[in-house]
Amino acid sequence: MGRRLAHCYRYCKNKPLLFCRHLVSDEYKQLSSKALEAGRICGNKCVTKLSLHPFHTIRINKIASDWYALARVNIGQSILSIRCKESNAAVTQEALRHAWYKFLARQNIIVSKKRGFTNMDREDYLKPKEEKRVLQWVSFYALSGIF
Template sequence: MNIRVHFHRLRIIFKDLHSHCNLHLLQNTRLAVGDRREKPAMGRRPARCYRQIKNKPYPKSRYCRGVPDPKIRIYDVGMKKKGVDEFPFCVHLVSWEKENVSSEALEAARIACNKYMAKFAGKDAFHLRVRVHPFHVLRINKMLSCAGADRLQTGMRGAFGKPQGTCARVAIGQVLLSVRCKDSNSHHAQEALRRAKFKFPGRQKIIVSRKWGFTKFSRADYVRWKQENRIMPDGVNAKLLGCHGRLANRQPGRAFLDAVSST
C-alpha cells in the first residue's frame, strides 16, 4: 500500500514538471518569434531574383512611395571639370545582356574602377562617368521563414510586395561606364573597366571609342575642325560651328562652311 501511494505521488510530480517545461518552452518560442517580427535580421534577397526584365518600368512616384535611396549617389568621379582638350582617349564598358542591374552593383563597379585609376593613373588624370541610373523599383513580399512559420503566418504567394531597392533596366549595346583620359593612360583605363566588369551579372565588353573624349566627333574630324577654328569647347563636350545662324554674329571665314564631315 505504501509503495502504491509513493508511486502515485511521483507520477503527479513528474506530470506537473512536464507541463511546466512545455509552458516555458512555448513562451521562449513566442518571444523568439516576436523578436524576429520586430527586428528582421534577414539578408537582402539576391539580385539574381530580379535579373530578368519582365514587367513594365516601375519608377518612384506619388503612387509608389517609401522607396529606399539607391546605393550609388555619385555618377561622375575624377577630374569632371577638365576641358574637352585635356582627355582625348575614351573607353566604354558596354552591356551585352538585356537585364536589370542593381544600384549596389553600379556602386561596386564605380568604386573598383575609381580605386584602380586613382592608384595607377592618378586621381587627377581621368574622368569616370556612370551612364545608367537605377530608376526601376524592386518589390518584395516579406514572409517569415523561421521554423514553424506556417503556423504563424499564411499569405498568398506572389502578392504585390513593398519597395525593397532600385535597379537600372539595361539593353544590349547600352554603355554602363565611360572613362576619358590621356593616351598615355589608355591601358590603365581598360584594366580598370575590366576589373569593374566583375561587379556586374551577365556579359559585358570593353570597347575603345573612336570619338574624341565624350564628344560625338571622331578624332580625325575633331583635330581637323580644331585647326580650322570650327570647334568651340563646351565643358566636357564641344560644339561644331556650322553654316546656320545670323551672318552678323559670324566671324570672318566662318560663314557658309559645310558643317558635315566630308570623310
C-alpha cells in the same frame, strides 16, 4: 570672390581628356543600385560617367519591407564610361576590367570613336584643329563658327 556663373561653365579649367572607353552590355539584364555603386568604386576615381539610373523598384520579400532599385540594361547599352589622356589607355582598360566582375552576364570593353564625351569623331577633329577652327578654351570643343 569666385567667378560669375557665365564664366564658370564657359571655360575648361583643366586639360581636356580626349580618350574615351565604355563598358557595354552584351545581354538584356537588370542591375541593382548596389552593383552599380560597387562597379563605380572598383573603377577607383577613373569612372567619370555612370550611364544607368536605377528607376525600377522590386520587392525581394512580400512580408518584409525590403525593396531594391534596379536599372534595366539593353543589349549594346553603355554601363560605365571613362575619359583619360591617350597615354593612360591601359589604365582605363584595367579599371573597367575590375568593374566588369561586379556585374552578372557578359560585357564588352570598347574604345569610343568620339573625342571624349563630345559628338565629334577623332578623324573629324584633326582637320578643324589644323585649320585652327577649334577653340581650346571651350569645354566641349566647338567649332569657332558656332560661338
